[in-house]
Amino acid sequence: MCDTMVAMPSVTKDRVVLFGKNSDREPDEAQNLEVVPAQIYATGSELKCTHISIPQAERTNRIFLCRPFWMWGAEMGANEYGVIIGNEALFTKEKPEKAGLTGMDLLRLALERGRTAKEARDVIVSLLERYGQGGKCGYKQGLPDYMNGFLIADREEAFVLETVKKFWAWKKVKDYWSISNIISLTNDFDDCHPGLIKNAIDKGWCKSESDFNFRKCYSDRLYTYFAMSKPRECASRALLERKKGTLTVKDFMDILRDHGSDPNWRPYRQNAGTICMHAGNRLTRPTQTTCSLVASLSEKNYFYSTGASNPCLSPFFPVFSPKAGLPSGYKPSARNYDETAWWWNQERIHRKAIFKFSNAQRLVRPLLDRFEIEMIASVDASLEIDQKIIDLYFKRAQDIIAQFEKELDNLGGERTGIIFSRYWRRYNIENGIPE
Numbered sequence: 001m002c003d004t005m006v007a008m009p010s011v012t013k014d015r016v017v018l019f020g021k022n023s024d025r026e027p028d029e030a031q032n033l034e035v036v037p038a039q040i041y042a043t044g045s046e047l048k049c050t051h052i053s054i055p056q057a058e059r060t061n062r063i064f065l066c067r068p069f070w071m072w073g074a075e076m077g078a079n080e081y082g083v084i085i086g087n088e089a090l091f092t093k094e095k096p097e098k099a100g101l102t103g104m105d106l107l108r109l110a111l112e113r114g115r116t117a118k119e120a121r122d123v124i125v126s127l128l129e130r131y132g133q134g135g136k137c138g139y140k141q142g143l144p145d146y147m148n149g150f151l152i153a154d155r156e157e158a159f160v161l162e163t164v165k166k167f168w169a170w171k172k173v174k175d176y177w178s179i180s181n182i183i184s185l186t187n188d189f190d191d192c193h194p195g196l197i198k199n200a201i202d203k204g205w206c207k208s209e210s211d212f213n214f215r216k217c218y219s220d221r222l223y224t225y226f227a228m229s230k231p232r233e234c235a236s237r238a239l240l241e242r243k244k245g246t247l248t249v250k251d252f253m254d255i256l257r258d259h260g261s262d263p264n265w266r267p268y269r270q271n272a273g274t275i276c277m278h279a280g281n282r283l284t285r286p287t288q289t290t291c292s293l294v295a296s297l298s299e300k301n302y303f304y305s306t307g308a309s310n311p312c313l314s315p316f317f318p319v320f321s322p323k324a325g326l327p328s329g330y331k332p333s334a335r336n337y338d339e340t341a342w343w344w345n346q347e348r349i350h351r352k353a354i355f356k357f358s359n360a361q362r363l364v365r366p367l368l369d370r371f372e373i374e375m376i377a378s379v380d381a382s383l384e385i386d387q388k389i390i391d392l393y394f395k396r397a398q399d400i401i402a403q404f405e406k407e408l409d410n411l412g413g414e415r416t417g418i419i420f421s422r423y424w425r426r427y428n429i430e431n432g433i434p435e
Contacts, residue, residue, distance in 0.1 A: 001227050001287050002075070003275045004086035004151045005178035005236050005255070006158045012247045017297040019153050020252040021086035022289045022311065023066060023075035027279045028431050029139040030069045030333035030343045031291040033307045035325040036112075038062040038080065049073065049105040051135035054127070060112040064320035066291045066305060069334055070139065073104025076293045079111045080322060082301040083120050083154050086293070088179045089137070089146040091223035093205070094164050096145045097134030101127060103148025103163075104137070110152070117154040121161055121170060124150060129166050129193070141286055144223060149179050155297040160184060164218050167196040175244070178236035182229035183215040226284065228273035235260065235275055249304070249376050252294045257312040267354050268416035276312045278354065281423050291343075292316070302379055308346035312361065313353050313404075315368050315397040317375070321385035327394030328387070337432040348433050349405050351424055359411045364404050371400055 001024040009015040023031060038061055045056035050072045061081065065074035078084040087103045101109070106124045114120030137145050149162040151173075158173040162185050169185050169192035177184070197212045205217040224230070239255045240247065258275040259265040267278035271285075279288035292311040296302045301321070306314040307330070319326060333341040339348065353360035375393050382389060428435055 001181050001229070001232075001277060002086070002088050003178065003180045003232050003236050003256075004076075004088055005176065005240060005252070006151050006153050006173055007176040007240060007247045007252075008158060008173060011175045011240075011244045013245075014248070014296075014298075017153055017155055017158065018247055018249065018252050019084050019086070019151070019293075019295040019297065020256050021076045021151075021293050022256050022275060022277065023291045023293075024277045024287045025068060025075070025290045026139045026141055026143075026286065027288050027290075027309075028347070028427055029290055030335070030341075030347075031075065031307075032067055032069050032332040032343065033305055033319055033326055033330060034065045034067055034332070035320060036060075036063050036065065049109075050102050051099050052101065052131065054101070054131060057113050061115070063108070063111045064303060065108065065111075066293055066307075068104075068139065068290075069332070071102070071104055073102050073106070073108045075104060075107070075291065077107065077111050078295060078301070078303055078320060079114075081115045081154070082297050083111060083114055083117055083152070084295050084297065084303075085110055085120060085150055085152045088149040089181050090149050090162060090164070090183055091144065091181065091220040091227065092147050092164050092183070092218045093220055094147070094218065096147060096165070097132050100132040100134030102135055102137050103133065103146070103150070106133070106148065107150065117152045117157055117159055120152050121159050124161060124163075125168055125170075128163055128168060132166050133163065141282065143286070149183070151177065151179055153297060155299070155301070162214065164196070167193040167199065169193070169196060169214055176237075176240045178233060178240065180229050180233040180236060181227045182224050182233055183219050184233065185214045186216070187213055189214065228271060231273035232275055235273075249294060249296050249302070250372060253304070253311070253316050253372060256289075256292050256294065259312065266357050266414070268357070268414075268420040276310060278310060279423075280420055300384070302385065306346075307342050309343075309350050313350055313364055314346055315371055315400055317393045317397040318379055318385055318390050321390070324385055324387040324390045326390070328391045329394055329398070346401065349401060349408070351428060351433060352405070352408055354424070355413050355416055355421075356408065356411045357414065360408055363407055363411070367400050367404060371396060
């Protein structure tokens, strides 16, 4: 499950485009940061995506990805031209094909082949109509395969694009928009596939074109309900509306950390309907936020990621620019625990903190806030984001986490309940994380 949002210059403090996404996947599905250089390919080259192969483009853009370690595609990312995209699972009455392009494949292909948000949108539409969507999207737990929605933005405009099989509909974003594993478009789209409405009429989901409502006609109500999609959509839009006109990069970071208005919220006793999502059992709360991304798009584009699970416990740091790549000290993660890899090291600390959650939050949030406020101001004042700046703030993020863990070890635990404790103990054993 995921939440993705965008705000246009009309509602942001500095008149920039702001973008944010939490990628919610299985608790031990390591998600890596990756920069892929621009490349030129021979005519007729083939490209192996996650499940199928398609013709390769003759030229691809330089891209930044937040990518689950085992798949070709990515949950979110950006390219050298300042196009940024986030993907959302959509649970619909129509089911995906057994093999096709996944939503994550489509996202990466659009970043590789599109130089504007509009071009990226059209890349997805074209590939979707030609190859369809489908194939296994989950990691271990056998989560249901799904259709896909996207938020696509550059510094000039943004689009919400939602798809079912080879059908699609899109809308240009005016002020702000958010998507949360539920079809967000109703009859308010700007354009759609000619078969989208006809298919709904033929199957008896609506009576006529005037009666068509994308959300009502195509949504699988059961899966959408148990994904807590509507509460999360409402939460993200309420938070955007509350700061409308004054939204900043820091606001987007804080929105991605949101646990709702209940001061007694805890990851071991609350439902999954929060933007910062915490796993708690294999039935009703099987996923958690595994990576987060925030961007500011203007004449200068800034990208920040946690590269780690649960942003409520993790710092954002700069990750990508025209003259820089990933932090020099960043090491990607694989299937098994590796204390030297950033994602797994963070995950080990996260699994300590959730058993001391209220005290851990009181300890870490001031550290994160001070660091991020100073970092954003410094980045904004820079003429350009070079490798030196990226390396500096990643090192400082590492130092903050080391300080947090040292003080965390001295905090008392909380009564989390036997189901929650056994759930995480099982994962620690499976992943080889020392307790």
